Amino acid sequence: MSKASPSYSEEKLQQVVVYFLECINNVHLGRTKLMKLLYFVDFDHYEAHGYSVTGATYRKLPHGPYPDKIEKVIARMEKSGLVREVKANHKGYTQHRLITLNAQFDPAKFSGAELKTLERVAADWADATAAQIEAATHREAPWATTEDGKKIDYEMAEYRHAVGAEPLDPLLARSKKFADYVASLA
Numbered sequence: 606m607s608k609a610s611p612s613y614s615e616e617k618l619q620q621v622v623v624y625f626l627e628c629i630n631n632v633h634l635g636r637t638k639l640m641k642l643l644y645f646v647d648f649d650h651y652e653a654h655g656y657s658v659t660g661a662t663y664r665k666l667p668h669g670p671y672p673d674k675i676e677k678v679i680a681r682m683e684k685s686g687l688v689r690e691v692k693a694n695h696k697g698y699t700q701h702r703l704i705t706l707n708a709q710f711d712p713a714k715f716s717g718a719e720l721k722t723l724e725r726v727a728a729d730w731a732d733a734t735a736a737q738i739e740a741a742t743h744r745e746a747p748w749a750t751t752e753d754g755k756k757i758d759y760e761m762a763e764y765r766h767a768v769g770a771e772p773l774d775p776l777l778a779r780s781k782k783f784a785d786y787v788a789s790l791a
Contacts, residue, residue, distance in 0.1 A: 613660035629731040635700035637735040644670035652762035665751040669742040
């Protein structure tokens with residue numbers, strides 16, 4: 606099924622960054638985790654609704670999906686006094702964190718469905734470490750099927766179950782005989 610091509614919105618990308626900084630800016634929210642949260646928002650929403658929230662283009666980099674224009678976006682946000690990047694020691698590593706200065710999340714910039722996606726992604730990943738969320742992105746088909754440095758295709762969102770964890774056939778899922786067989790394996 607062909608879905609709508611996402612159109613890029615720097616304003617929405619900035620707002621999603623601010624949302625996560627306001628909503629789950631805990632000890633685990635460094636730059637690496639933030640980039641993966643952006644990926645999950647866009648790919649989760651694309652999978653469910655046929656378009657991404659920000660329209661950002663993501664590339665396969667060593668630590669996971671990374672939005673192409675994020676460096677320029679953050680630089681503009683810093684120059685405008687909206688956020689500031691700080692470095693902190695976290696479990697023996699230097700963590701690059703963004704903090705909000707004069708930025709405020711504006712829910713009016715988003716549809717109800719987009720807000721639900723933001724809320725769900727925040728709830729799902731709030732307490733995850735960067736390593737945990739990075740590992741999760743690496744298990745997904747869009748990551749696994751993309752060459753290093755190349756653009757991750759939004760069309761791959763429909764195949765996002767973890768590689769090797771394909772969904773169960775619906776007929777088998779309702780079968781008592783199959784359920785008994787699976788139980789016997791445990």
